[in-house]
Amino acid sequence: MLPGMKSRSHNRNMVVQHPREVEISLNGIRRRVAVKSNWTLLRLIRNSLGCKSVKEVCGIGECGACTVIKDGRAVSSCIELAILCQDSTILTAEGLTDGENLHPLQDSFVKEGGFQCGFCTPGMILMAKALLDETPNPTLDEIKEYMSGNLCRCTGYWQIIESIQNAVHQKNSKRIHYHHQRNSKT
Amino acid sequence: MLADYPTRPASCNEEEAYMKPFNVFTPRSVSDASLFLEKNQKDARPIAGGTATVIMMKERILAPNYLIDLKKLKHLSYIKFNKVKGLRIGSLTTHRSIETSRAVAENYPALREAFASIGNVRIRNAGTIGGSLAYAEPQCNPPTILAALGAEVVLAGVKGIRRVDAHKFITGIFETKLKPNELITEVRIPRMPSGSSCKFLKFTTRSEEDKPSATIACYLQIDAKHVCSAARLVVGAVGPRIYRCKKSESILIGKRLTNRLLADASEVCTDKIEALDDIYGSPWYKLEISKVLMGRGLHAAWNEIKESQS
Numbered sequence: 115m116l117p118g119m120k121s122r123s124h125n126r127n128m129v130v131q132h133p134r135e136v137e138i139s140l141n142g143i144r145r146r147v148a149v150k151s152n153w154t155l156l157r158l159i160r161n162s163l164g165c166k167s168v169k170e171v172c173g174i175g176e177c178g179a180c181t182v183i184k185d186g187r188a189v190s191s192c193i194e195l196a197i198l199c200q201d202s203t204i205l206t207a208e209g210l211t212d213g214e215n216l217h218p219l220q221d222s223f224v225k226e227g228g229f230q231c232g233f234c235t236p237g238m239i240l241m242a243k244a245l246l247d248e249t250p251n252p253t254l255d256e257i258k259e260y261m262s263g264n265l266c267r268c269t270g271y272w273q274i275i276e277s278i279q280n281a282v283h284q285k286n287s288k289r290i291h292y293h294h295q296r297n298s299k300t
Numbered sequence: 301m302l303a304d305y306p307t308r309p310a311s312c313n314e315e316e317a318y319m320k321p322f323n324v325f326t327p328r329s330v331s332d333a334s335l336f337l338e339k340n341q342k343d344a345r346p347i348a349g350g351t352a353t354v355i356m357m358k359e360r361i362l363a364p365n366y367l368i369d370l371k372k373l374k375h376l377s378y379i380k381f382n383k384v385k386g387l388r389i390g391s392l393t394t395h396r397s398i399e400t401s402r403a404v405a406e407n408y409p410a411l412r413e414a415f416a417s418i419g420n421v422r423i424r425n426a427g428t429i430g431g432s433l434a435y436a437e438p439q440c441n442p443p444t445i446l447a448a449l450g451a452e453v454v455l456a457g458v459k460g461i462r463r464v465d466a467h468k469f470i471t472g473i474f475e476t477k478l479k480p481n482e483l484i485t486e487v488r489i490p491r492m493p494s495g496s497s498c499k500f501l502k503f504t505t506r507s508e509e510d511k512p513s514a515t516i517a518c519y520l521q522i523d524a525k526h527v528c529s530a531a532r533l534v535v536g537a538v539g540p541r542i543y544r545c546k547k548s549e550s551i552l553i554g555k556r557l558t559n560r561l562l563a564d565a566s567e568v569c570t571d572k573i574e575a576l577d578d579i580y581g582s583p584w585y586k587l588e589i590s591k592v593l594m595g596r597g598l599h600a601a602w603n604e605i606k607e608s609q610s
């Protein structure tokens with residue numbers, strides 16, 4: 115409560131919180147963790163909770179290396195405040211697998227060569243997962259549009275698009291040959 | 301010219317390198333929030349999606365002592381459509397909800413277009429319509445389209461509720477009609493009568509999802525006698541705020557439209573705009589681009605109305 119604020123009766127609701135802990139569900143495990151108010155969600159899950167798949171590159175929401183899925187939606191964790199994430203459910207690349215079997219998208223990225231240095235890859239795969247959760251059978255244009263906010267310096271993007279298409283086709287159990295498509299569309 | 305390019309905020313590894321620590325205030329209602337703002341005018345800042353606020357805090361452009369967590373006001377996130385009254389959008393509605401709303405896609409395709417082309421999916425998942433209006437960055441898409449659609453912005457403060465026309469709401473770069481204790485609660489968009497059409501176009505010089513050099517939105521309404529009965533032409537991103545092109549509108553209103561008239565109207569649509577010189581283009585370039593976009597937008601709107609009336 116602030117000085118001078120007690121005088122009005124309805125001000126009783128106005129509690130200024132100084133939370134030093136937040137409770138989040140990270141990759142299926144509920145955690146109660148200490149945070150500082152000026153930490154980003156990225157700072158919390160990468161540095162304090164050890165999910166190193168979440169990377170910081172631009173820090174301003176443009177590149178997608180810090181993508182996490184928060185309450186079912188892809189967001190940039192570099193511009194989310196950790197302290198405002200109380201009770202949210204967060205998924206990072208670490209939470210995609212059980213530690214033994216790869217997630218179909220991860221498998222597809224490996225098979226189709228959807229990465230080189232791998233720095234953008236966790237963000238790419240989470241973004242692709244968010245896409246397929248919303249649109250199970252996306253068109254080429256839908257994939258390009260959805261993934262356009264994730265930057266990759268290595269692959270040239272086609273391998274990434276093909277990895278996503280392949281994951282979809284694996285699921286629908288057919289394979290297609292991309293090469294004419296690539297020549298005719300670029 | 302490159303001076304306003306965003307500097308890279310300090311990395312997350314440098315413990316306390318960025319953002320001044322702050323306290324969080326969680327309001328239960330809009331009046332809670334505006335009372336708190338009234339008491340702590342200089343020190344408190346509302347935060348909605350945070351996509352603009354957090355970046356400004358990282359860059360230390362902002363260093364508030366209190367953040368007011370508006371996202372907890374869940375009742376301000378809604379899209380309501382009524383055939384007579386039109387569309388009402390709660391200020392905490394995300395760009396992505398507007399983009400994916402069926403009511404919006406069916407009745408206001410240009411509105412969908414404008415929200416679907418904001419930044420990237422992650423920004424649209426977090427950013428809100430109220431945040432975008434209050435942020436008042438010249439490059440934001442929503443003010444341009446909302447002004448062309450004739451929208452009103454509903455503001456609530458300690459003294460009650462008032463409504464402001466969307467085209468008058470933003471007064472300059474990062475400047476709006478919001479009083480220090482006021483919050484945006486709703487955006488109201490009138491219905492689109494038959495014989496009307498609205499178009500939104502944006503032009504970026506670097507990549508598709510980059511901030512635009514120019515955005516235009518135009519609304520035309522043509523009555524049964526083929527006379528233009530209403531027109532709202534708006535240019536955004538070029539100057540410090542959005543501009544209503546009154547001179548172009550007066551060329552069109554009350555006349556039967558022709559190619560010649562549309563060309564004349566788009567030629568003068570940049571009248572009185574003080575274009576900014578920045579990384580998105582030189583003033584001359586932005587003004588020329590706006591005229592071309594306006595011409596295209598007007599033609600598309602006119603053709604759509606002709607098709608619906610034939």
Ligand SMILES: Cc1cc2nc3c(=O)[nH]c(=O)nc-3n(C[C@H](O)[C@H](O)[C@H](O)COP(=O)(O)OP(=O)(O)OC[C@H]3O[C@@H](n4cnc5c(N)ncnc54)[C@H](O)[C@@H]3O)c2cc1C
Pocket residue numbers: 174175176345346347348349350351352353354355370391392417418419420423426427428429430431432433434435439440441442478482483484485509510511512
């Ligand atoms: C990478 C990137 C790309 C972008 N590209 C585009 C683009 O192409 N087109 C475009 O239009 N925009 C673009 N933006 C801007 C984006 O749309 C805005 O950041 C966003 O709309 C702001 O909404 P928010 O809810 O996150 O606002 P916040 O950051 O939460 O708030 C912004 C400001 O508004 C105030 N505020 C918020 N809600 C209210 C309210 N209800 N009442 C009163 N004041 C309020 C806050 O105090 C703050 O000052 C981009 C942003 C990023 C980071």
Ligand code: FES
Pocket residue numbers: 169170171172173174175176177178179180181190191192193
């Ligand atoms: S580091 Fe978050 S989007 Fe680039």
Ligand code: FES
Pocket residue numbers: 228229230231232233234235265266267268269
């Ligand atoms: S694989 Fe290197 S950045 Fe994408």
